Amino acid sequence: MSASASNYERLMMIDLRSDTVTKPTPGMRAAMAQAEVGDDVYGEDPTVNALEAKAARLLGKDAALFVPTGVMANQLCLRLHTRPGDEVLVEGTAHIIRYEGGSASALSQVQLCCIDGDRGLLTADGVLAAIRPKDVHNPPTTLLCLEQTHNFGGGSVYPLSTIREITKLAGDQGLALHLDGARLFNAAVATGVSAAEFAQPFDTVSFCLSKGLGAPVGSLITSTRDRIAKLRRLRKMFGGGMRQAGILAAAGLYALEHHVTRLQEDHENAKSFALQLQQVPTVYVDPDHVETNIIVFEVVRSDRSTQELLQAFKENGVLLNAIGDHLFRAVTHLDVSNADVEQATHKIGKVLANA
């Protein structure tokens, strides 16, 4: 290991790259250690069954399916709702198109139609214009996917009224409706609208346990009993049938019991981070755009490249992700305190003052 690498390790890193970096808390680890388990492919894991029942109840759906990742959740739903050659409507910076390794085309042989959004959010007019007329020349538009909150959009939240308007018109045109609700509970906590209300218009809704909720692994899909039965078979086909998965499901149950309302703290820390960053002379950030736990900010007037800045932040103990040219993303989570975001602002300010 190089000397500089071990120096980083001696520093207390403030890791703002993603809310996926959270580590299981002692309480969560204890719940995992004590979990009752069985073979979940046989439907015999009581802890997985309890997690699926709880997820279905929370989202107001009949049934749920525990899957290893959020990508698998989305891709199973794409497969369920489409046939090869179909077209799926997504916003142009959606997770499904940017961050899922091309799996929609590889696994379901569909094409994605990208619609321009505003910080990731679509309008009813934009969706309507993208639905193709039924014609032998055209791919059949059969599915619309929305994302709540919108990751690349900076944690932006779809208002319930917009969701209702878009899903009503797409549903009237015969499209199936999927919600990539990776951070659905962030939206619920930020708005006071329940996860079930947001989920209600959709045929399938997925959410992640492994983001701000703090579990090490796992996502859920919620839907009708009939669709969940089909998804269960597809999960096996995609290689996602797990055995004594109750150890993981116990972490998810613990997260749903203990880590939902505390998301508010992450949102408060994100907002205060944005307000502090705004005071740094060469940072541009709009605190009004920080609705949940994601902060997007730009460094202006810097001679250093994006990569050089990332490296300098890291050497000073702050880990961030770049999402564009001099454009950085920070995400608050369970393992980041208000004092940490103050420290992070101080360190970022120091790096930029030595530009």
Ligand SMILES: *Cc1c(COP(=O)(O)O)cnc(C)c1O
């Ligand atoms: C994280 C995320 C996913 C799933 O990612 P995994 O790493 O596979 O769990 C899906 N959609 C959005 C919007 C996400 O942020």
